[in-house]
Amino acid sequence: MKKRTNELNFLKRAEEGVSPVIGEMLMLSLVLILVSLFAVSAGQYIPQDREPSLTIMTTGNPEDNCNLTLWHKGGDTVQKRDIKVIFSKDDDRNVYYSDNITINGVSDSMNFMPGDSMKISTGVDIRGYDVQMVVSKSVIYFGRVKN
Known part of the structure; x- marks a missing residue:
């Protein structure tokens, strides 16, 4: 039983180290998606070339x-x-x-x-x-x- 408890403690410690990394990667991917959406929508407001008058x-x-x-x-x-x-x-x-x-x-x-x-x-x-x-x-x- 003690061996099984040690294994669970080891897994618990390993998960604690992975969780913040995964969270940061998710936040970074969310920021990249939002920036790309903003860039696409902002491109629609750039004035087109106009013909001379x-x-x-x-x-x-x-x-x-x-x-x-x-x-x-x-x-x-x-x-x-x-x-x-x-x-x-x-x-x-x-x-x-x-x-x-x-x-x-x-x-x-x-x-x-x-x-x-x-x-x-x-x-x-x-x-x-x-x-x-x-x-x-x-x-x-x-x-x-x-x-």
Whole structure:
């Protein structure tokens, strides 16, 4: 009987040492789960990238029949490399990128900022064409060139 009591005392002492370790591990795993849940829920509140917003103005008639000038009257600054200008009429569609665009008369200008003018050189008669200025995936300006 004494041997059996010694065995029980030994097991009791061994369990006392294990119990705090298991408790700490459970607390640590609970903290890790809560932190990961917080990180996932906080990620939903990060603002998404937004499309640029600008106010564009043009005159009724272009100065000649091959070039169109647009003025940046306010809003976001956009990089010239992100600008695409589309002229379309019936089945004809012409797309112009930064190579055909000058800003304030300078072809090396990199940004289209409020107060700037942008001239698109098409090399074709654009009278009667619809004009779209696209920045990234948003149509910023839509108009029609008068005949």
